Each structure stands twice: as structure tokens, then as C-alpha cells.
Amino acid sequence: MQIRPPISSQSKVEQQMTPLIDVVFQLLVFFVMSFKVSSVEGDFNVKMQRHGQDADPRRLDLTSAPLKLRLVANGEGQLSSLSLNQQPFPASDWSVLQRHLLQLVGTETGPGSLRDSLEVEIDCDYGLRYDYAISAVTAISGVRSESGDIMPLLEHVKFAPPRKPGAM
Secondary structure (H helix, E strand, O other), X not given: OOOOOOOOOOOOOOOOOHHHHHHHHHHHHHHHHHOOOOOOOOOOOOOXXXXXXXXXXXXXXXXXXXXXXXXXXXXXXXXXXXXXXXXXXXXXXXXXXXXXXXXXXXXXXXXXXXXXXXXXXXXXXXXXXXXXXXXXXXXXXXXXXXXXXXXXXXXXXXXXXXXXXXXX
């Protein structure tokens, strides 16, 4: 009777990595191709009046809606009037608007501050020259201090949909 020699431990079994890598790449491609970026949903924080407080209709609730900056043009595209939430300002002096915004937002900065959460919507006339819109963005986004440094004012700026010529 012949006895078989024991199986040598020298034969090594290797795993095949190529199929594993193929499957990983197929999964990666599948998830990348099927990924859909969804828009951020609205913030549903409800701010209600505390019990016992009287509502002051003149008080401006800055957190409920964006501030509306209205730029009105004359027939030649020059800035004829400027208003923030229907409060008029001189059209030729942006520093008056900046001082008013500084009074509204205060000096507090950082996350959770009014400067961080407040948004300004710029509503321009159709025929307004582009440099006035840029001047408005510059005026509401920062203030130059006495030392020459620029102090950030409001960072969240958006533009209203364009108005048709002659629309109010």
C-alpha cells in the first residue's frame, strides 16, 4: 500500500484582488452618478411674541425678512433715489446708509449675531447703471474705519428679480 505524501504547506492560496477592486469601482461610479444635490430647506424657526409684551408696530423685526434696499434710476440710468425698507436716504451719500446699518446691527459679531443672520435684498430699476449696484453692495458689505481698515458689515446680499422697464 502506497501512502501519499502529506500536502506541502508550500502551495499558497492567493486571493484575487481584481474582482474586488472592480466591484468597489462599480459601486463608487453608481453612487456618484445617482447622487442628487438637493437645495437647502427653509428654516422654520417661529419667533412668537412673549406673553405680556405689547406689540410695537414701529419696531422693525430684522430676523423675519431681508432688508429691502431699493435703487431707483432716472431716465439716464443715474441713481435718483435710495431707500431701505421704504426709509429714504440721500442718493449721493452712501455713508449715511452705512451709519444707519451700523445702528441697526450693532457691534456684535460672530456666529448667531445679527450681522451673521441679516440679509439684504437689493432691488434695482431696470435702467440703473451697473456701477450704482456695485456701490450699493460695497456700502452694505463693509465700513472703512478711521484707521483705514475695512470692518465687515453685512455679508448676505441678494438681488431681487429684475423689473421690466416702467414697472413699479
